[in-house]
Amino acid sequence: MARPAHLGGLLALAGVFGLVAAALVGSAAEPPVGTLPVFVLVSLSLVVGLSTAASP
Amino acid sequence: MVGQIGPLVQVGRKKTALAVHVLGGIAGGATIGLLLGFGGELLRAALGDTLDTVFVVVVPAALLYTASVDLGLLKVPHLTWVRQTPGSWPCSMGHYPGIFGWGFDLGLGVTTRIPYQSTLIVPLAAFLSGDLATAVAITTTYGAARALAVVAAVESVPGDDYGAACDAIQERVVPLKRLVGATALVIAALIMIS
Numbered sequence: 001m002a003r004p005a006h007l008g009g010l011l012a013l014a015g016v017f018g019l020v021a022a023a024l025v026g027s028a029a030e031p032p033v034g035t036l037p038v039f040v041l042v043s044l045s046l047v048v049g050l051s052t053a054a055s056p
Numbered sequence: 057m058v059g060q061i062g063p064l065v066q067v068g069r070k071k072t073a074l075a076v077h078v079l080g081g082i083a084g085g086a087t088i089g090l091l092l093g094f095g096g097e098l099l100r101a102a103l104g105d106t107l108d109t110v111f112v113v114v115v116p117a118a119l120l121y122t123a124s125v126d127l128g129l130l131k132v133p134h135l136t137w138v139r140q141t142p143g144s145w146p147c148s149m150g151h152y153p154g155i156f157g158w159g160f161d162l163g164l165g166v167t168t169r170i171p172y173q174s175t176l177i178v179p180l181a182a183f184l185s186g187d188l189a190t191a192v193a194i195t196t197t198y199g200a201a202r203a204l205a206v207v208a209a210v211e212s213v214p215g216d217d218y219g220a221a222c223d224a225i226q227e228r229v230v231p232l233k234r235l236v237g238a239t240a241l242v243i244a245a246l247i248m249i250s
Contacts, residue, residue, distance in 0.1 A: 014204040021193040031190045032100070033111050036250040038190050040243045041115075041181045042197045047239045048175050049201025050208075051232040052162075
């Protein structure tokens with residue numbers, strides 16, 4: 001019964017990790033390419049990474 | 057990967073093995089980010105602000121291309137390699153170092169088979185951003201997410217039927233590819249209007 005909760009927790013953890021990474025770079029480092037592009041590219045990394053569990 | 061790491065985590069301590077795999081993914085993503093970010097900084101030193109223009113043109117254009125391929129709109133050969141993470145590593149390197157190595161290798165993102173063409177945007181954007189912190193954020197997120205996806209898949213398997221889990225994931229490859237393609241399309245639009 002705990003498995004869906006584990007799954008959701010792990011996915012949430014990945015999301016939080018990505019958001020924190022984007023926020024840190026976006027606010028602290030002021031990226032030359034802009035905050036929004038960094039945020040959306042981190043989001044892309046998150047989606048692509050989470051979608052490749054089966055790939056060796 | 058689920059089919060390989062799944063049975064292995066039964067041998068040692070499961071949570072430790074999965075945590076080591078995630079650490080490997082983060083380390084791999086951070087390593088490639090540092091390399092690409094350093095290269096990008098050199099490129100920025102050479103091109104100056106022109107690199108921002110290059111970024112705004114090349115990254116969305118590449119996203120449109122990869123999204124078209126992943127969505128099945130463009131029927132072209134996929135850019136990929138045949139190399140896979142060696143299954144012998146836990147034997148040759150030791151249990152946990154081998155699992156860490158798998159995570160590291162997969163976290164690099166560019167050394168193994170590329171399942172979605174939009175994956176190629178991750179290193180491209182990291183390099184063309186011309187900024188070390190941005191590059192590390194993009195690639196480390198990829199490495200962590202990829203490793204966490206393996207953890208989620210292993211955790212979701214009831215019992216030890218990892219082969220069935222692999223089959224279930226493989227059945228979802230095409231929908232996942234479409235999802236990645238659609239995400240790439242949206243991101244291309246967001247970068248162009250930003």
